[in-house]
Amino acid sequence: MPDQLTIGEFLIGILPRLRSDTRLPSWPPDCFALCLALLKQTGSYSQLLQDWPPGRGIGQGLAHWTSSVHALGEQWRRALHRNRPSEELSVGGLLNVWQILRESFPQPLSTVENNTPLLQALMHLVGAADEASAGVGAPEDMGDNDSFLQRARGFLRKDATLGLEIDPARVKVLPRMHTPQGGLTERSLSLYLSMCDAGEAAPCWLSTPFLQRDSVNLLLVPWPLEVLAKQFREVPDSATRLPADFGFFTYDLLGGDAELIAFVESLHREAHRKLGRVDGVILPELAVTAGQFRGLRDRLPQECFLVAGIGSGETGAQRGTNEVRLAFPLLAEVIQKKHHPWKLDEAQVMQYGLGGVLSPYREWWEHCDVTRRRLNFISISEDLVMCALICEDLARPDPVANMIRAVGPNLVIALLMDGPQTKERWAARYATVLADDPGCSVLSLTSLGMSQLSRPGSGPSRPRVVALWKDRFQGTREIELPAACDAVAISLSIRYRQEFTADGRGDGGNAAFPILSGVHPIAAARTAESR
Amino acid sequence: MVRLTPHDSSVITALVQHTSHSDEGKKELLDELQSPEARLVGEAFLDSQKYAAAADHIRATVDYLQAWVENNKRLRVKREARGQAAARS
Numbered sequence: 001m002p003d004q005l006t007i008g009e010f011l012i013g014i015l016p017r018l019r020s021d022t023r024l025p026s027w028p029p030d031c032f033a034l035c036l037a038l039l040k041q042t043g044s045y046s047q048l049l050q051d052w053p054p055g056r057g058i059g060q061g062l063a064h065w066t067s068s069v070h071a072l073g074e075q076w077r078r079a080l081h082r083n084r085p086s087e088e089l090s091v092g093g094l095l096n097v098w099q100i101l102r103e104s105f106p107q108p109l110s111t112v113e114n115n116t117p118l119l120q121a122l123m124h125l126v127g128a129a130d131e132a133s134a135g136v137g138a139p140e141d142m143g144d145n146d147s148f149l150q151r152a153r154g155f156l157r158k159d160a161t162l163g164l165e166i167d168p169a170r171v172k173v174l175p176r177m178h179t180p181q182g183g184l185t186e187r188s189l190s191l192y193l194s195m196c197d198a199g200e201a202a203p204c205w206l207s208t209p210f211l212q213r214d215s216v217n218l219l220l221v222p223w224p225l226e227v228l229a230k231q232f233r234e235v236p237d238s239a240t241r242l243p244a245d246f247g248f249f250t251y252d253l254l255g256g257d258a259e260l261i262a263f264v265e266s267l268h269r270e271a272h273r274k275l276g277r278v279d280g281v282i283l284p285e286l287a288v289t290a291g292q293f294r295g296l297r298d299r300l301p302q303e304c305f306l307v308a309g310i311g312s313g314e315t316g317a318q319r320g321t322n323e324v325r326l327a328f329p330l331l332a333e334v335i336q337k338k339h340h341p342w343k344l345d346e347a348q349v350m351q352y353g354l355g356g357v358l359s360p361y362r363e364w365w366e367h368c369d370v371t372r373r374r375l376n377f378i379s380i381s382e383d384l385v386m387c388a389l390i391c392e393d394l395a396r397p398d399p400v401a402n403m404i405r406a407v408g409p410n411l412v413i414a415l416l417m418d419g420p421q422t423k424e425r426w427a428a429r430y431a432t433v434l435a436d437d438p439g440c441s442v443l444s445l446t447s448l449g450m451s452q453l454s455r456p457g458s459g460p461s462r463p464r465v466v467a468l469w470k471d472r473f474q475g476t477r478e479i480e481l482p483a484a485c486d487a488v489a490i491s492l493s494i495r496y497r498q499e500f501t502a503d504g505r506g507d508g509g510n511a512a513f514p515i516l517s518g519v520h521p522i523a524a525a526r527t528a529e530s531r
Numbered sequence: 532m533v534r535l536t537p538h539d540s541s542v543i544t545a546l547v548q549h550t551s552h553s554d555e556g557k558k559e560l561l562d563e564l565q566s567p568e569a570r571l572v573g574e575a576f577l578d579s580q581k582y583a584a585a586a587d588h589i590r591a592t593v594d595y596l597q598a599w600v601e602n603n604k605r606l607r608v609k610r611e612a613r614g615q616a617a618a619r620s
Contacts, residue, residue, distance in 0.1 A: 150545065150556070157541040206537045207544035209599035212606065302532050303595075330543070330592060332534040382606050498617050508614030 008105030073131020137175025178408030212381035227449030285309035408438030419454030491518030
């Protein structure tokens with residue numbers, strides 16, 4: 001029988017210095033990741049929480065647990081601020097808790113589940129490290145100078161992880177904005193920190209100042225208003241590069257830069273007239289070229305952010321591009337490529353009426369560049385950490401869905417090239433998953449052109465349902481473009497609720513949920529000729 | 532206003548968030564800024580004389596950052612009130 005992996009060997013894999021130096025990791029995110037990884041690997045947190053809290057029935061109970069862990073976290077934070085963690089943590093008893101873990105190093109990993117003192121020690125360390133890291137995610141005003149936050153944000157900026165000593169090739173530690181309130185996973189155990197396996201997709205954490213008001217007004221432009229079947233085409237030599245029943249396709253964007261920019265400007269003016277302020281403009285997947293994006297940004301007010309799907313067809317020399325670009329008032333373009341190519345099958349070729357340009361008897365892969373996969377989390381205010389996804393990336397669990405579930409960004413924007421965004425279709429299902437766990441609010445947006453191209457196999461089509469909203473509190477909301485309107489302006493308000501960890505700690509009612517609080521149809525000004 | 536790279540945007544955010552940085556800390560952050568314009572913004576934010584002498588787009592950027600900092604203070608008060616309400620309930 002092979003030797004069993006010991007607890008120490010497992011932990012050394014995450015924090016290599018434990019091989020020779022078994023002192024407590026005094027940087028909270030390191031300690032958090034180390035202990036949570038052990039709880040996750042063994043699944044033993046479920047065993048621990050079967051009989052919770054510690055001391056139950058002998059006069060201590062949950063209030064004692066939560067207050068003591070919270071106090072320990074605060075003490076840890078103060079010690080870091082004074083740069084004396086090793087000295088001060090011994091006072092709080094944290095070193096005694098660590099000692100329980102240290103003494104277990106020679107034990108096989110399989111013994112963790114039945115070792116109650118060890119499990120309690122692990123939960124104690126996870127909870128205290130989490131509490132010590134409060135406020136690490138969003139750019140909050142914490143009042144007094146806080147050297148922990150300064151250092152932590154420096155690590156996020158440089159390395160996209162909060163870890164200091166732990167091996168970033170194994171585990172990354174990121175901030176957390178939402179804690180799932182249903183089910184029981186390792187994600188249920190923390191409020192402020194999340195642990196992600198260091199996988200193939202690299203997280204990026206960006207902060208940029210954005211004036212958060214009591215509501216956020218977004219202009220959704222379902223551009224293009226028309227998509228032509230001929231914009232889809234077979235990549236010339238794809239037949240020689242794939243088995244007989246497969247091919248590559250690409251999608252060519254149309255020109256008309258001046259018309260597009262004038263159109264969006266007109267929509268912005270009208271939205272501004274109706275709402276008094278437009279904070280952001282969003283366009284769907286493959287809506288504009290890079291040049292059009294820059295042109296739009298130059299013409300929109302500087303305080304308005306812009307998120308749009310950018311594309312270009314393949315050129316023979318290189319694959320096409322399909323990416324989202326995000327531009328904020330003080331931030332140059334952030335670029336994130338799509339992670340998964342679209343595969344058009346027979347049913348979809350029929351659905352979108354593409355049989356004249358792509359054979360329905362072959363399956364067609366989107367010929368786009370999907371290298372260098374990244375996921376950008378953009379922290380724009382203390383209540384809003386957002387990320388953007390492109391089409392398939394919303395549906396596929398790999399490589400980024402677990403990262404999104406771990407971090408729980410407040411707002412996920414999914415840019416689609418898809419049919420109508422009705423409640424029955426796939427985007428609504430995946431939005432619901434993210435709204436339930438971890439609690440993200442999700443906006444999906446497709447183009448009117450693509451939506452009109454879509455013809456269901458049976459029943460009426462509703463092509464003017466171009467967007468969909470889902471949050472934790474409300475049912476799925478279809479956003480429909482009324483006749484003679486070209487865009488929709490939506491208002492988001494922030495609802496605050498208390499979230500709890502599975503060990504009973506609360507966040508003080510500061511979990512922020514954008515909710516849909518207004519929908520306004522917007523029509524562009526028509527020229528006399530177009531009227 | 533100035534358009535910052537993702538890196539410089541995060542550094543500027545950190546610089547304006549923590550106004551009680553030590554002089555050494557401020558210098559470290561300024562040194563982290565990669566573009567000359569970002570550095571001008573950082574310096575003008577920290578030094579009123581440099582602000583007064585700065586170009587319009589630099590001053591506009593600093594004004595925006597100041598407004599953001601003030602807005603964060605307002606949000607902080609609300610956040611603390613929510614925390615106190617949650618503790619009472």
